[in-house]
Amino acid sequence: MSDIDFGAFRDAALARRLIDSIHAMAGDRQINLMEVCGTHTVSIGRYGFRSIMPAGVHLLSGPGCPVCVTSNRDIDHAIALSRLDGVVIATFGDMVRVPGSTTSLSRQKAAGRDVRIVYSPLDAVELAQANPHLQVIFMGVGFETTTPAIAATILDAHDRGIENFSVFCAHKTTPPALRAIASDPQTRIDGFILPGHVSTITGVETYRFLVDEFSTPGVVTGFEPVDVLEGIAMLVRMVAEGAPDIQNAYRRGVNQGGNAVARQLVQQVFEPVDATWRGLGAIPASGLRIRDEFAHLDASRRFDVDIEPTREAAGCRCGDVLRGVITPGGCPLFGRTCTPEKPVGPCMVSSEGSCAAYYRYREA
Amino acid sequence: MSDIDFGAFRDAALARRLIDSIHAMAGDRQINLMEVCGTHTVSIGRYGFRSIMPAGVHLLSGPGCPVCVTSNRDIDHAIALSRLDGVVIATFGDMVRVPGSTTSLSRQKAAGRDVRIVYSPLDAVELAQANPHLQVIFMGVGFETTTPAIAATILDAHDRGIENFSVFCAHKTTPPALRAIASDPQTRIDGFILPGHVSTITGVETYRFLVDEFSTPGVVTGFEPVDVLEGIAMLVRMVAEGAPDIQNAYRRGVNQGGNAVARQLVQQVFEPVDATWRGLGAIPASGLRIRDEFAHLDASRRFDVDIEPTREAAGCRCGDVLRGVITPGGCPLFGRTCTPEKPVGPCMVSSEGSCAAYYRYREA
C-alpha cells in the first residue's frame, strides 16, 4: 500500500486554481451555500475562505455542531446526573462549556462535581474500570459519525459486564434536520456542503431527497482546503448550470454506500426517537434511544434525577442562526453581551458553533 | 462571688519562698519524686524546676501521658478504622502523631485519610451532625479527668439518636498503674506528685494505698508554679520527717471526695476491663469498655476491621522511662535516632511525653 500524499490537499497552487474557477463560474450570481457540518464551519473560518469568495457567494452555517443543537433539557439532565454523589460525567471537550438553563457542566466542575473530558468513549470505559467505586456516565452527543463508536462501546461494556458505566444519549441524525431546513420557508439555500464524515457512515444517497424534493444540489466533501474548495466549486457549477445533483468530492473517505458495519451496530443498539433540537424544535425520529435490551447501560433510565425547569437564554437567536435565517451578526447580542468568554447561547460556545467561528474569524 | 487571684499562683516571690524551703528541708538527701501526670511533666520543664532543685532531689516522670501509654494495638486499630471509606477519625492533638506498628494517624492523613483534631468530644459530635454522610469516630484516650466527658458525650449521642458517631475507647484508669509502679522492684520512688485533675474526679483517698501498702507519701497538686513547688515541698517534708501521708495541695480544684456526678456517668457508660499499657504491659481492670447498652456507639464493635500485626519499635525504652527505671537519657536512642522530629517511641511524641519534655528542655 503506497503512502497517500495528504499534503497535496493543502497545496496553495491547487487551492488557487479552485478559487479562480469558483470566481469564473459564479460571476455576479447571488448564491447561498450552507455548510451543514461544524467542522466545515471551522475549516472555512481557519482557511479564511469567506474573505476570498466572489462577492455573491455566501457561506452559511447549518445545524451541524452537535453541541449547538443539544437542547437545554438534555444539558440540564446531564447536569442533574453530575450532581449525584459518586458520579463522574465524561464527555467530549466542548460539551462541558455549553450553558443549560442555569449552569453548565464546567461550572458544576468548578463547584466540585466530577466532570472529565475524554477523547474517546473507550477512554470513559477505561476510567470506569480504573475507578470501580465511581459511576462513570458518558454523555454522548454527535451525529452518524459518532453513534457507531458509542454503539460499539455500549456493546463492549455489555459483553464485559462493566457495571459502573453507562451512557447518557443525546445523539441525533442528520437527514431529518436537513429536511427541516430545506423546507423552512424562511431560508433560501442554493446548495448544501454536505458533511464528509457523517457521509462516511451513511453513504451519499441519503441526501438524494434534496434534489428530488427541493431541487437543491449537495456535495459531500472533506475538510482540507482543496476538499472544501472543490465542494464549493462543484456546487457553484451545478447552480450556474441549473443541474442539481448529489455529488461526492471526498471519495477517498466516503464510499457511495457508506459503512454498513457501522450502521448495523447502530441499528443493534439504538432505535429512532423524536428529538428536540435547539433552534429547530421537535423533529420526528431525529434522535436515538438505547434499546431496552441495553437499558441498564442507559443513564437516563438507570438514574432517577430531578431536572430543573427548562429556561432558554433570553434574546439568543441560535435557532435562527442554525437554520441559516440570520448570520450571527444578525443577533443583537453577538459580540456585545454574547462572546466566547461569556457565551449566552451554545452557538458561541463550541469552536464549531457558528457564532464562535464568526466571532473568532471576525466574520459577523 | 469574688474574683480569684490566679496570678498569685505564678508569683515569683512566693515561688522563691517555696524553693528555699525545699532546699532547706531536703539538705543532702537523695529523694526520687515521680510526677504521675504528663501535664506536671510539662509544667516542671517549662518552669525550669529541675535546674533549681537541690542536687539530691530528682524529679522523675511517670505513666501519666495518655498518648504515651496507649498500646500499639490500640493505635493500629484506630489506623485501621481511618482506612475505612467515609470514616473520619477525630481525636485530640498529640494523638495523631504517635506511631503505631508501622504508621501513625498523621501519616494516614498525609496519605489522604480524614483525620481531624478536636478540642472536645462535643466538637466531634458537631462534626458528625454537620456531615451526615460521614461516619465520625472519636478516638478517646485519657484518664479519669477525661472519661466523664466521654461518658457524657456518649449519653448525649445516645439520647439524641445520632447515628454517624461512635467512640473508639482507649481510656485507662490511674490507680492500677500507680500500684504497678509502686510495687515494681526496679523502681525506687520516695514520693508521688499526684495528678491534680484526675483527683478532681476521683478525690484524694484513692491514693491512700500508697501509704498503707508501700509507705510512700503522695501529694495531689495543681499545675501553676506555686502549686507544683508546694507539692514538692510537702513531699520533701514528709520524706524528711519520715511521715508518709496522702495530702492535697490543690484544694481549690480538688474536693476530698472528688466529683461524684462525673463518676456516676462513667459508671453508667463504662465497665472496667483488663488493658495493655505501653511499657507496663497488661494490668487487670485498668481500662474501660463501653457497656453493652451503648454497643452501637462503640466503634470497635460497630466496625469490623483487620488490624495489622503489632510490632514494637526496636530499641525504644519507653516502658522503662514510664516506670521511672531510667530517665530518657538512659535510652540509647534518645536524641540520636529518636527526636521530636522523628520519634521512635510515643514518649518522644506528645509534648507531655517524658522523652519529648526532656529533649525540649534539654534535661536528659
Add this chain to the structure above:
Amino acid sequence: MMKRIIDELFLDEFGSPELLAGNDAGVAQLAPTGRIAMSTDSFVVTPQFFPGGNIGRLAVCGTVNDVATSGARVRYLSCGFILEEGYPMADLRAIVHTMAQTAREAGVAIITGDTKVVERGGADGVYINTAGVGEVPAGVELSGAACRPGDKVLVSGTLGDHGIAIMSQREGLAFSTAIESDAAPLNHLIYNVLDAAPHARCFRDPTRGGLASTLNEFAAASGVDIYVDEDSIPVRPEVRGACEMLGYDVLQVANEGKMVAVVPADEADAALAAMRSSRYGESAAIIGEVCEAASTRRDARPTVRVRCGWGSTRVLDMLVGEQLPRIC
C-alpha cells in the same frame, strides 16, 4: 474570562505604572547602590479572612518585613496568585484591595504579577506568593550571624497574637476572643531602629515557630547562647489564656507584625525608644541578651534559654512540626 476580570482588578487596585505598562516584566527605578535585597514567601493560610486581616495583608507584610530585615529600603513587590476554581470573586476583590492598601501603607509598589486558576480541589481557596526587592544602603550589613556576647535582644511588641487569632477560627477548636492578628508592615520601624542604633546586628520577624525559632536561628548562626527573661516578654492576657487552654508555648506561636532585633548593649535604649515611637512598636521591650556559648556543655550546640522569675532556667527549643492542641 475570569482571568481578564482578575487582571483588570489587579490593574485597578495596584495601578503602578510598571504594571500598567502591561509587559511581561515590570521595569522600575532603584537607587543605584548596586546592592539589592530580595525575599519571597508563599501564603497558604486557612481561613483566608481572620480577625485583624486577611491573607492579602499577610502577603504584603510578610515579604516587606523579610526584605526589610536586611536593612534594605523595600521598594517593589511581585505577586503571584493561585486561585481555586470557583473562589468567590468578592473575596478576591477584598483581598486584593487589602494588598493595595497595605502596599501603600508600606510605601512599596506591586510592579508585576501572575494569576493561575487551578481545578477545584487543587488549592484551598487562594494562595499568594509575593517576592520583594529593595536597595541596601551603603554600609548596612545585617546578619543573623552577627550577634555578639553582650548584645541585647528586643522585641517590638506582644507575642502570639497572629497565631492565636488564626487558631480561634479553626474548625474543631472554635473559641472566641478579642485577639486580632498583628499583621503589619514593619519596614519603617526597622528604618527608625537603624537610625537610632546604627550598629544593630540583625532583625528577624518571628513568624512560624515564633520567638523560639528566631532566637535559635540567631544563636546557631552566631555561635552564641541567648538568654531571655520570661517576665519581660510582652504577651496579651488573652493570648496567654488561649495558650493555656490549648497547651501551647506562646514563645512558639507565630507572629506577623513583630520584629526581633539584636543590638549592641550601648544602643539598646535608643533602639527601644525608636521602636516605641514607631507605629506598631508601642509595646516593644528589651527581653534578653546574647552570651558566650557555654562550651562546657556536652551538647555543644548554641542554646536559647528562658530565665524564670524564681531563678530557674529552661531551654527554649525550636518548634518541631506543627503546634497541636494538647488536651489530655
Add this chain to the structure above:
Amino acid sequence: MMKRIIDELFLDEFGSPELLAGNDAGVAQLAPTGRIAMSTDSFVVTPQFFPGGNIGRLAVCGTVNDVATSGARVRYLSCGFILEEGYPMADLRAIVHTMAQTAREAGVAIITGDTKVVERGGADGVYINTAGVGEVPAGVELSGAACRPGDKVLVSGTLGDHGIAIMSQREGLAFSTAIESDAAPLNHLIYNVLDAAPHARCFRDPTRGGLASTLNEFAAASGVDIYVDEDSIPVRPEVRGACEMLGYDVLQVANEGKMVAVVPADEADAALAAMRSSRYGESAAIIGEVCEAASTRRDARPTVRVRCGWGSTRVLDMLVGEQLPRIC
C-alpha cells in the same frame, strides 16, 4: 522534619552564597544601572514530569524569559514551593536538581526561597513560584507598545511543542508522540538579538495562549494590525498532527522555549541571523509584519491576521478560556 530536609536540599542544590547566609532576605550585587526589571510566575502544571522536562525547568525558564523580555540581564531568582503533604521526596529532589541545573545554564542565581507544605488535597503535588530580577542596560527601552508599521515579526523556533507534550500526558486523551517540551532559558538569545538589532521593539514568550495571544497583546498595546504568513510559521509535523487530532489551533498552543520579537525591517535579517546562531534558535523565522491599523473597520480594535497561501486572510484571536479537545 520534612521542612529541614527540604531546606537542606535547597541549600545543597542552589548553594548561592546569598542563600547560604541563611537570612530572611538574600542580599546581592547588581550592576548599578539604577533600573531593574522584575517578573513572577507560578507554575501549576500537571503532570509535573513530562517529555522534555519537569515543572522545575519551567519555573526557572519562565521567569528568566519574562525578565529577559525587558532586555534586562537576568541575575537573581526567588523560589517559593507549595508542596502537598505526602509529595514524594524523590520527585522533589529531581525537580530541585533540574532547577539548579537550569539556573546555571541561564547564568542566574537563586538567592532566596520559601517552602510551604499544605494538607493533602490542598495542592496538586507541587506548585512553584519564581520571581526574577535583572538590571536593564542604559538605553534599552523595550515595550509591547513600541511596534510600528513596517516592523517585522520573528519567532525563535517551532510552535506548540510544549503544549502538545503536556497534552499527550493528560488522562482521557492519552496519545504518544516524540514531541518534547521546548522549555528553555532564552535570555542569551535575547541578548544576542539585541546586539544585532539594537532598535528591537519588544520580545515576548508565547506561553499560555500561544503566538495568537502574544501578537494580539502587541497589536493592542501598539495600536497596530499585525499580519503573519501561515506558511512561514515553523511547526513540527507531529505537533500539526496532534492539533488536527484534537481540533486545536497550533497558534494558540503554549510554548515555553520560544520567543517572539518585533524589530525594525532593516534590522530583521540581522535579528534572524542572531536568533539562528543562538542555542534554541536554529529554526527561527521571520513570520510577519506590523501594519497600520485598518481604521475603516467598524470593529476598530487592532487585529492580528493570518494570510493563507492561497491569498485569503483570517483573523487570529486570543485564546479564550482553556483549549478543549474538539471531537465531534
Add this chain to the structure above:
Amino acid sequence: MCLAVPGKILQINPFGRATVDMLGVQREVSLRLVPTAQVDDYVLVHAGFGIQVIDPAEAEETLRLVRELPDLFDEDLAQAEAAEELSMHAEPSLDDGGAA
C-alpha cells in the same frame, strides 16, 4: 461536527484494536467499525475508532481532477484582490442580519 483524521495502521493489537499513527502521533484505536483494515492501511479516525479505510486511488483521482483545472491565477492580481476583499470584508454584505 465529526472531526476525523487519517491515521496509518502500524500494528494490529488484541481485542480488535490497532496502533495508529496520525501525522506522528500514536494512539490505540478500535477497528470494530473497519474490520477489514490491515497494517499499512490508512483509516479515518474519529473518537478513537477507525471509521473508514481510505482509498489511495480515489485520493489520487481527486487530486488529478483538480490539477487538470486551468491555472487562471495571477500572483499580483490575486494580492490586489485579496486586499480589496479585505476592505469589503470590513462591511460584509451579509451583515444586514439576514441571509435570504
Add this chain to the structure above:
Amino acid sequence: MCLAVPGKILQINPFGRATVDMLGVQREVSLRLVPTAQVDDYVLVHAGFGIQVIDPAEAEETLRLVRELPDLFDEDLAQAEAAEELSMHAEPSLDDGGAA
C-alpha cells in the same frame, strides 16, 4: 495528662451548656459534670466540660499558707546559685541512665 484551665461562667445557655471565659477566651462548655455551677462561678474546664467548681476560699487559704513561709531568699545569692545550677545542669547527675 489532663490539662484543665479555670474559666468564669459568663452565662448559662440551653442544653446544660454555658459560655465560659478563660483568661479572655470564650468558649461554650458543658456543665453536665458540674450541674450546680452558677453564673460568675469559676469552673475547671477540660476538653469542653466543666469538671469542678473552684473554691475561692480554698484558693486564698493555699496562698495564705505559702505567704506565711519564711522568706529565705537573697536576690544576689539566688542568681549566683542559678548560674551554678546551670553548669551543673550541663552534666546532670541523672545522666547515668538510671534513677534508682
